[in-house]
Amino acid sequence: MLRINRENLRNSHETPWLILDLVMLGLLLVNLLWLIFDALYATEFVYSQLATFFPGFTDAYDPIHHNFILVDLVFIAIFFAEFCFRWVVSIVRKEHLRWYFFPFLHWYDIVGLIPLGATRIFRFLRIFSILHRLHKFQIIDLNQTAIFRFFSFYYNVFVEELSDRIVVKVLSDAQKDISAGSPLVDDITRQVLAPRRAILTEWLAGVMNHFGQSISDSEHGEAIREHVRKSVGKAVKNNSQVSTLQYVPVVGKTIENTLESAVTDIVTTSVINLLSDLDSSKIDRFVEAGFHDYTPTADELDKEVLQVINECLELVKAHVAQQRWKDELAAKEKTLPVTDIHVPPEDNPAVKDK
Template identity: 45%
Template sequence: MFTINRENLRKSHQLIWFTIDFLMLGLLILNLCLIIFDAIYSFAGVQRLMAENLPALKTAYDPIHENFIFYDLIFVSIFLTEFLVRWAYAIRAKLYSRWYFYPFIHWYDLIGCIPVGTLRFLRVLRVISIIYRLHKYGVIDFTQTRVYRFFDFYYDAFMEELSDRIVIKILTGMQDEIRRGSPLFERIQHDILYPRRAMIADWISQRVAQATEEGYVPRRGALRSYLEDRVDQALKQNVELSRLKYLPVVGPTIQETLEEAVGDIVASVIHQLLDDLASTRNHGFIEDIVNVFLPERHPEAGAYEHNEALMSLINEVLEAVKKQVHVKHWRKAL
């Protein structure tokens, strides 16, 4: 069952109305139970079963069953009285901009009061509205009940499955459109991506500079040692260079000097390249790459040329999104 926050109930300025809500909630539940029992009692088989096993109860309930509308009207009169009292309070407190708005907003209260057939069961809507109102003001908390958690879990699972299927179908349709070379790809390329080339270049430039600075600068010494070792090994395996040591007197010196010079040059070039990537000087290089992927269309061109690299990129992005959508988060809660 839900819990009642007595502290909030005591501090509330609407204590009288909350008390009436609890009273009406009890009457509604009692009335609905009576309606259900009377509907079951209408079957001849049930009446025979009660006559055989519970004759006293059948004798006591027969007059109620025969005059059920009268007894139901007693509940209806209480519900209508409460409805009129709340309507009068809404007019006095000016809760709505027009005095006649209240019955339209609380239409379920009126329809549930009609004592005819299945319309009686619409009083369940009033039960729900009262519970929701009490929960909204913090008087009760039904989110921790087993019934709420049960329906909330399967509602989330249903909505996730439904939304996943819709999203996957839409993304698959977009991939098909791109493969067929439809105007969709052309609009993505020339109406969305191309006008934002500068922004894309700036963003990629910043990301490359940040990644290079964080990954390269702290390891500058280790990278230089690694490059020098690799170059030294490569030079030692070079046949032409190894022949220099056979030169009389100066051969070994030339070989050693050349190895050190080549190693230093390679390391310096790579370090300078990484330093450039880690600074704002990489912007021109990144901008050239972006321009290759997003070339400007010439005015005399009759149709857009298909950029296979960009098409592949967009397709892979959509495929990655589909794989992520396939993940069933609700199953992790089982």
């Protein structure tokens, strides 16, 4: 049920406008009902019935019917004056960016002022504009009405079905283009990655420099240094030539440990220097030189990448094609109150006790 929020009405200072809207709404209903009656009066059946049962009424109304355009012009003059008044108020309040925006945004009011049968129907839109304005100021809440929920649900169903089919169609066309041999991987490499190679190499150089600084740090690089130490120690112990040092009397073990420690420091320092000295120009030259003569099985790679893209599009299509409005409708049906189930008297315990 539509209720008026009195507190929001007072806070919005829209009470005078609400009164004006109600007055104009009353005039609009009178005008529209009069138009319908006059259109029916022009039919032979209605006129003959009125002439038979109410001859005095037809005699009095005939001059009005023949000059009904003048009656309609009175209503049109009132509606036009109210339209101009609202236009001036909108200019004073600066409701729009330009003063001449108002008639374009309320075009239906202007069209409804034209005294033709096809254009008078636009006067009905005044009712919706009044309701929209009241809803905008939260004076009424259209979301709580059953009519709004009904039309909103089926509007969402229509939009969802239409948009799903459009998206699925677009994705299917994209899959056909890819399956037909579209050079997608080459285009991505040439048009997407190549223009950004400088940024990517600079980012990669920054990452490498950060890794070098982290390894050189006494706290954060301890894990890397420990891993290098264990790897070098294992390599030294497994080396047949170095392992013979332990047979040297007295100093053999010491020489082996010293050599292990020295190699560990050398390897760690080399890695740190390598990572810290890298810059974007060196990485760029490395990438250019490394891939200059590289000839991988491009066809197999392209097929695999295109297959991945195709499977991803299939998943997207399956997700888009889900009819969520059915789930929403099922959820609403579950929340409906269960009607009382009729229990026969012979099965009712209360009746049996009696």
